[in-house]
Amino acid sequence: MFRKSNFIVIFLLFVIFVGVGDSFLPEPMKSASFNTRKTINENLIGLFPTRESKLKPHERTRKAIEEAEKSK
DSSP states (O other), X not given: OOOHHHHHHHHHHHHHHHHHHXXXXXXXXXXXXXXXXXXXHHXXXXXXXXXXXXXXXXXXXXXXXXXXXXXX
C-alpha cells in the first residue's frame, strides 16, 4: 500500500509542520502547528517526573560556618 519512501516523506512533512509551521503557514494552520508542538512538548516533559532533592544544598555549608565560628 505505502512504500517506505512515502512514510519518510509524510514524517518529514509532519516534522516541518510541527517544527516551523507557525512561521510561514496561514492562520488556521499556524495555530494548529503551534498547538501541536506545545502539546507534544508538554507530553514529553510529563514523561519525566520531577524530583525534589532530599539533600538541602546549603545545609552542609551552614553547619560548617557555624562550627568554624564556634571554634574561634
